[in-house]
Structures are given as structure tokens and as C-alpha cells.
Amino acid sequence: MRADARENRARVLTVARELFAERGLEVPMAAIARRAGVGIATLYRRFPTKESLVMEAFAEQFAVCQGVIDDALRDPDPWRGLCTVIEKVCLLQAADRGFTAAFTASFPELHSEVRDRTWEHFAALVRRAKDSGQLRADFSPHDLTLVLMANSGLSGVPVEVATAASRRLVAYLLESFRSGTDVLPPPVPLSLDLVLS
Amino acid sequence: MRADARENRARVLTVARELFAERGLEVPMAAIARRAGVGIATLYRRFPTKESLVMEAFAEQFAVCQGVIDDALRDPDPWRGLCTVIEKVCLLQAADRGFTAAFTASFPELHSEVRDRTWEHFAALVRRAKDSGQLRADFSPHDLTLVLMANSGLSGVPVEVATAASRRLVAYLLESFRSGTDVLPPPVPLSLDLVLS
DNA sequence: CCTCAAGCGGACGGGGGTCTCCACTTAGCA
């Protein structure tokens, strides 16, 4: 690949990440091309479809996401691990307006093996946190999805506001997860497949 | 207005409410017209713009919303009033996929007098609930907006799932609002104007 | 420096959305 082409490709990716974060995935390809200083055709030669651009732009964040859960599982304090997972992923989500959409869009592509493993890891974390007595017994692993969906509702405001709001929301929820005594409505198995239909 | 015309208009409104609830505001005008059994032109004669159709379709729900807060203020138990407000409005939101979008879209139109009054009513409710010792002192009236935005993140799944999820989310949050002892991140003044920019 | 394949940009096709125009139909009154 020629030097100028490589540079153009990199600039497109950077710009795409910025715009997706600012304005969500609905930003037109033409806007990305314009801001990157290239023609539309150039953009489409490097990324044959909008989806492929989105995937590449968010690949890094997905890896981070994955790592967060694995790190948390290694934390000797399961409650702290759980809090960290929720806090970090929610902040990622709040700071990037396109994150949720990219994640749900990429969900079917993710090899089911990987996602099942991640889910089991999280379930194990929940179990250990309950056993240590720091997490309420009626917490369900599906509540992670509940939190993520709720947190996604904060996107759409400027990033600084969204992150501040996310922090407060998560603080409220975590407090309830720890010390809860009320009777809750039953957990809802919020499979992401539901969002996609 | 001719009898058949009046009936057509009513049918359009009914169908619009159904489709907006099911599929959100992005449902095309053509789909509404088709399902109502009228031509597109008929639809546009009664509602000169899509926005006007949305406003009329949701006017009823806005009134309900208004009433919910006023009722709550008359409740002798301010904590129960607060819970009722949050629960009812969140359920309205979860049951109708277009509700949030319609609300934020109509927000600038709402006479500022009305919305200021409603906001003051809610703030008064919060104050009374704090005075009665049932609501944590660091709760902010802006947290209502926080809850509504979070709850709006649950739209997009089938209605029954969304309502169940909403109930559980609200239960978690209310528990935290009542019994909270943790230090929270500062409240975020989530003006709805932010969502519109 | 010359060559040429790799790279480039913008015009364009196709699809889907909102809203308009206009020739036809029909309710409802005398």
C-alpha cells in the first residue's frame, strides 16, 4: 500500500471515531470523507461498507471491554470487581455516542463462543460477589444488560454531561445492588437479540 | 366537517398511536396511511406535517403525565407520591416506544409557564419527601430527568419486556433513593434542552 | 526523469423518506 494511501486510511479511521463518538452512527459517510479531506470513493475503497468502517473503528473499544471483565474476574474482591466492570463499561458507553449501536450491531458477528465465555465469566463474578455477602441475593446477571440499556439512554447529551450523569446513575444502582432489602420485580432476561429484532 | 372525513381522521389518529407505540416515531407516514385505509393526501390534509400528527397523537399522554404529578402532590404521603410519579411516568415511557421522542420534540413548544409550574410542583414534592425523612438528602430534582433518560434506554425491545425491565429498574432506583447512605457524584442538571441540541 | 499501477474525487444510480398537485369521487342539502 502506498504511503499516502496508508495515511489517508488512518486519518479516515481517526475522523470516523471522533464523529461516531460525537454524533452516533447515523453520521453520513460523506461527512466523514469531507472531514478527513478525502473523496467518498477513497473511503469506500478502504472500507467497502459502512458497517466495516464501524467495526474497525470500534474494534479497540471492544477489546477494552473484553479486558475489563477479565481483569475484574482476577480481582480478589469480587464486589469491587463487579463495581469496576459496571463503572468502566458504563463510562465507555457514555463517552461514545456510537458505542452502544456499534456493539449491538456487531453482536451477531461476535463468535458465540467468545460471548458465551464472557457471559459465564460475568455470571461467575456475580456468584462470587453473592457468596461474599456483598451483593444482594436477588441480583441477576441479566441486570447487567438492564444497567447497560439504562445507561445507553444517557447518550445524546454532550459527552461531559453524559459521563457525569452516568457516574451518578451507576452510583445509585450500585448502592442498591449492595444493600438491597426490598422485594424486587422478577429479573428480565434481556437478551441482546431482543434489541436487534 | 363531513361525517366520513371525521371518521377517517379519527382512524388515522388511532392507527398513528398504535404504530408510534410499536415502532417509534420513525414509522413512515405512508405506513400510517396504508394501515388506516386512506391515501397519503388525506392524511396530510388533516395533519399538515408529521410533527402535527405526532403532537396530536400524544396530547392525551402529555395530559396524563401532567396529571400524575399533580395527583402525587396531593398525596398526603410525599414519599408515596414521589414513587408513584416515577413509576407511572416510567411505565408510560416503557409502554410506548415513541413517547420519549415525542416528549423531547414537543418540549420547546410546551408553554414555558406550564413546564416551569410542573417543575416547581415536582421540586416541592421532593422537598416534602426529604423533610419527612423518607428521601435521601442528596437527591436532586434533576434526578427525575436522570431516571427518565435511563428508562428511555429500555425502549426498543418488545413492550412487555420493556415494561418488566422498567419495573425492575425503577425498583432498584427507588430503593436507592430511599435508603441511600453512600456518597454520590454530584447531581447533573440535565435540562431537556441538552437533548435537543 | 519516465512510466504506470495504485490512488483519487465527484457524478451518478437506487432506495426511501416527507410533502404537493391535480383530476376524480361522493356526501349531503334543496
Next chain:
DNA sequence: TGCTAAGTGGAGACCCCCGTCCGCTTGAGG
């Protein structure tokens, strides 16, 4: 029953988006 204004439906103008095609440009090796 006949008249007419109110009502109707669908074609199409206009716009925005994704993705393609094609003639021009340019980096870089010999």
C-alpha cells in the same frame, strides 16, 4: 334527484443517504 363543495388517492417533486463507476492524478521504482 341533481348540484357542488368537501373529500380523496396516487403520481411525482424534492431531499438525503449508501454505495459504484470512470476518467484524471501521482507516488515511487528502474
